Amino acid sequence: MATTDTSIRSSCHCGAITLTVPRLPVYINVCQCTLCRRYGAAWGYYYTDEVKIETKPNAVTKQYIWGDKNLSFNFCDNCGCVCYWWPINPPSADGGEIEMGLNTNNANPELLKFVDRKFDYSVLKSPLGSKATPHADDPAKY
Template sequence: MTIRASCHCRATQFEVAQAPATVTSCNCSFCSKRGGLWAYYAPTQFKLLTARDRISTYQWGSYIGQHHHCAICGCGTYSEFPSFDTGEQDFDNPRIAVNTRLFEIFDLDAVPVEKVNGRDDW
């Protein structure tokens, strides 16, 4: 079940290969201000449908993550990170975190929300 997503102005569009089983709400300084609910995918499960030059990127701290947003309307769209599945940074297995609030024709309220304490744990 492919799910399409777009920013507010629709200049940035992407799709993911399947619905998330859960979404993550993080209270770190960045996520709490951005307000997204995040689902995580392998790069093969994510397809950017927009020209890359329509997307802006923000990096901070250790610069291992790339946080993308629409260059026109500013909506936070997706981020790219190494996997942290083993507790360590695994650059051989990157992950895409997508803002599920941008999903089209999808009942986000039906998906369980996992809370992450990024403010204290990172």
């Protein structure tokens, strides 16, 4: 019986940072939070142990961390493409798997054309855990 390879390869524009995941995402989230909408990111969610991250020699991955400091947004220092977000302080080992976000806009769109896209507007009114760190455009009530 033949198997179909559904792995996804996602890379920044210059090819310095490449992520490979074994399957299509369940859906793609076009998050509308104050940060993601500026990035223009479209997230596919994966368990961290499913993700293979490769960098070319001398490639630099930069991070942007804000708000509750739960996630690092990782991008290529050379071409500037946001590649993925990664949990900074994952929950303690409670048996649950830890998720990360892959920017599917860096993958071949032909592979993802039948994956549902969701525009998540609920985050617009969702306050951060810390009242001290919201973005100036954050409409949530604290």
